[in-house]
Amino acid sequence: MKMKSSLFDWCNYLFWCFALLIILKTDKLSLHLYFNSFHSKIGDFIMPHLTNVGDGLFLLLVAFLVFLFRSRKLGLILLIAFLISSGLVQFLKHFIFENHMRPMYVFQHVNGFHQIKDFHYHLFQSFPSGHSTSSFVLFTFLAVNFAKSWQTQILCFMAALFFAFTRVYLSQHYFEDMFAGAMIGFLCMKYTQVFLQAKWEKLDSPLNK
Numbered sequence: 001m002k003m004k005s006s007l008f009d010w011c012n013y014l015f016w017c018f019a020l021l022i023i024l025k026t027d028k029l030s031l032h033l034y035f036n037s038f039h040s041k042i043g044d045f046i047m048p049h050l051t052n053v054g055d056g057l058f059l060l061l062v063a064f065l066v067f068l069f070r071s072r073k074l075g076l077i078l079l080i081a082f083l084i085s086s087g088l089v090q091f092l093k094h095f096i097f098e099n100h101m102r103p104m105y106v107f108q109h110v111n112g113f114h115q116i117k118d119f120h121y122h123l124f125q126s127f128p129s130g131h132s133t134s135s136f137v138l139f140t141f142l143a144v145n146f147a148k149s150w151q152t153q154i155l156c157f158m159a160a161l162f163f164a165f166t167r168v169y170l171s172q173h174y175f176e177d178m179f180a181g182a183m184i185g186f187l188c189m190k191y192t193q194v195f196l197q198a199k200w201e202k203l204d205s206p207l208n209k
Contacts, residue, residue, distance in 0.1 A: 007150050008143035011157040012186050019179045028174050032103050035168050035175065039114045043169060048119055051166035054131030056086055059138050077196050078141050078189075085133050085188035089181065093125040100127040103171040115171070122172055128180035129173040132164035136185025139163075144193055160185075 022031070052058055059082050067075025104121040107113040115121070139160035147153045164182050167173040173181075 006143065007153040008140070008147065008157050009190070011154065012182075015157075015161065016179075016183065019175070019182075023176050023179065028176055029106065032107075032168070032171070032174050033113070036103075036107075036114050036171060039169070044116045044119075047166050047169050048116065050163065051131060051170060051172075053138070053163045054133075054135040054167070056082065056130070056134055059134045062138060073197075074141075074145055077193055078137070080196065081137050081141065081189040081192035082134065084192060085137050085184050086130060088184055088188070089128055089130045089133050092128055093130070097127040098125060100125070100177075102126040103174060107171070119170065121170075126173055127177045128184060129164065129167050129177040130181065131167050132173070132178045132181030133185040133188075135163040136160045136182045137189045138185075140186050140189035141193070144190070 060079070063075050063078040063082065065075075066078060101124060102122050103126070104115075105123040108115075108121075108123075139156045143153055143156035147156050160182070164178050167181075168175055168178055
């Protein structure tokens with residue numbers, strides 16, 4: 001499979017440039033306080049549920065369903081991309097950036113900082129965001145294999161970005177954590193597909209066929 005840059009890819013590249021500019025020009029604590037100011041009752045209710053789209057268990061379920069009903073090859077590619085990306089994220093969290101604390105560690109006693117009642121906040125191992133990684137793995141997979149029109153390409157990117165941003169809304173991660181996770185997810189899925197697509201043509205059928 002040749003490396004081709006789709007509209008989805010270019011949306012990612014533009015986002016990287018824009019996000020890097022924000023990260024370099026702003027203080028991450030001030031930036032998070034800014035994002036924290038945009039809260040609502042509806043957001044506080046739905047975001048803790050919508051963020052589960054970026055959960056690893058949800059992605060594994062999707063990979064299993066694809067393997068079972070659509071294509072064994074695609075199901076395995078999605079699974080391998082998830083394992084590679086999540087392994088890299090966990091290595092970075094536990095061995096390289098283990099001292100990077102999450103927003104609530106810093107802001108939990110700050111007056112006026114918005115917190116969601118009865119929501120469980122994590123305090124440690126902030127960088128990078130695993131949920132953001134999984135979100136971009138999933139929607140990169142969908143964009144590469146199923147999004148045929150430019151509208152669906154953009155929709156996939158917006159969905160990946162939205163579900164990744166739920167982690168910032170919930171103060172589980174800083175913007176830079178989300179950005180790093182998004183890059184890892186996109187690149188791991190993109191290159192896993194490139195390297196394995198042509199090698200597993202014999203598996204290009206669902207398991208139940």
